[in-house]
Amino acid sequence: MDIKLKEKIKKYITGVWGIEILVVCVSLVTLTIGYYQSFNNTFAELGAGTFDALLNKDKYIQSMIYYESKDLSKEIYTDTNNLEDISILEYKNQHLSQNNYFYGSLFYILMNKETGEFTTNDVNLYKSVQIKENTVALLEEKINDYLKEFKFSSVRIDNKDIYNYYIESTNEKISKQNIDKYIEIYYRDPSVYSYLIKTESLTARSMILSTIFTMLLLLKIIVNSIFNSSNIHLEIKVLKRLFYVLKYGYKYKNTRNKMIISISGSVGVILVYLYLIAGIRNQNILITFLSKYPFKGTLILVLIPLMCVLYSLKKSLDISIINDGLKKINAGDLEYNLTNIGEREVKELVNNINQIKDGYKIALNEKIRNEKLKTELISNVSHDLKTPLTSIINYVNILNDRNITDEEKKDYLTILDKNSKRLKSLIEDLFEVSKLNSGKMTIEKQEIDIVSLVHQGVGEYSNLYEEKNLEFKVSSNEDEIFVDLDGKLMSRVFENIIVNALKYSLNNTRVYIDINARENSVEVSFKNISNYEMDFNTQDIFERFARADKSRNSSVEGSGMGLAITKSIVELHNGSIKIEVEGDMFKIYLIIPKK
Structure with a gap:
């Protein structure tokens, strides 16, 4: 037997269901009335x-x-x-x-x-x-x-x-x-009563079997209510669906027409039965039953087909409601979610539509965000390139003045050299980010000890900003962790993060670097205390020319492309990077697969 079928059977046997309670209540009332009438x-x-x-x-x-x-x-x-x-x-x-x-x-x-x-x-x-x-x-x-x-x-x-x-x-x-x-x-002749005996015997057997079934069902409900109270489901889906059809059926043309036809057909059945069939006697079990119990027979003849037809309208009604919801979404209400109702196929349709809508909403928001980022990129590039370029032009004009001294010329040339190098660095970073994002960058992997690579980066750059008195604490769960990666590019990653930590850490604090080898990957985390209030979006900080100091007037120099380059290099290695901010604590995590 299929495992899912076994699970469904087990769930049913060990549970209490609303329809069972309804069946037991109706059966008890019906049987009580039936037994009373049979013996009285x-x-x-x-x-x-x-x-x-x-x-x-x-x-x-x-x-x-x-x-x-x-x-x-x-x-x-x-x-x-x-x-x-x-x-x-x-x-x-x-x-x-x-x-x-x-x-x-x-x-x-x-x-x-x-x-x-x-x-x-x-x-x-x-x-x-x-x-x-x-x-x-x-x-x-x-x-x-x-x-x-x-x-x-x-x-x-x-x-x-x-x-x-x-x-x-x-x-x-x-x-x-x-x-x-x-x-x-x-x-x-006793044969006159043979059909009546068949009918009454069938009724008696039905009452006995119904009694046994009802008692077993009642026992199941009582036992599961005591021992499986967590598996109680009082919702009656059949009644819920019928009420649902009756409530919304007349709202839509398709279902309204079917309901009118169904009700008219039921009325026709009543009329045919009352005026044509009710006078026939002793011809078959059904006619005998209907003749002896005309009111019950009429209810059975009318309610059974009526309930079947109303129940069959469920999918038509579901589709009509879905169409109403789609009109709202098409009108631009992307916050509206279609109600997940109906049979399995309808639920799948609703889920797919909601997923398409959510995907479209995400794409739309991403497009708006990209347009915003493009505007900010142009503004930031213009600002970051214009600042050193303006400085270079101004000092060139000053150097053309014949009245300045040789000592002043030497100072101005130093400033020119500094700004030209900064401009060159900005342009190189810009080209590198573009190359990385274009997918044309190729990496040459080889087996490298990532612990040594981190120590090398710390040793090379930790002496910068000596006046800040920062201390690096590097720890690893293994002495050597070899990973297949491009050493040159990954050195750039650690360089960018270490330099950022030096730039933006609070004076006289520590920078913690933890290297942990997992089964299939290596996690490298950097933690430092910031010297400014961090109110940036942790996702936007990875964008090109994005900087924590949004005014871009900080005395700390930077192109704003370090983390963008870092993210691109890590993703080239099929890794991931994330940033967390906790108060003044800045945390950045790199997950790099071993192969």
């Missing part, structure tokens, strides 16, 4: 209840004959003035012909207890029972043989211990003076 009605009192048809068919048939003899008994008692004069019956029965005989009819025998004389509406009985002496015992024996021969089911009423159902159920006062003289026997 006229048929049950007579022995012709639903469960009698399942457990004792003979008793059921006899009870039904007893019940259905009421109208025939009433007719007999009315014609004979409560059996005072049965000559009218004898006259009627003697003139019965074979054409009046129907095998499934309800027959009666009226027999005098004293004389043994009898009368019956069964033409065949007269032919079968022919005796010379009409004694009661002999007559009853012959009648019983006849009933057995033709397999009739019968009810014997002695009018002493038991009376017919007409007498037992009528509110009229009936004189029993003449009635006590007669024995009444009502009988008919």
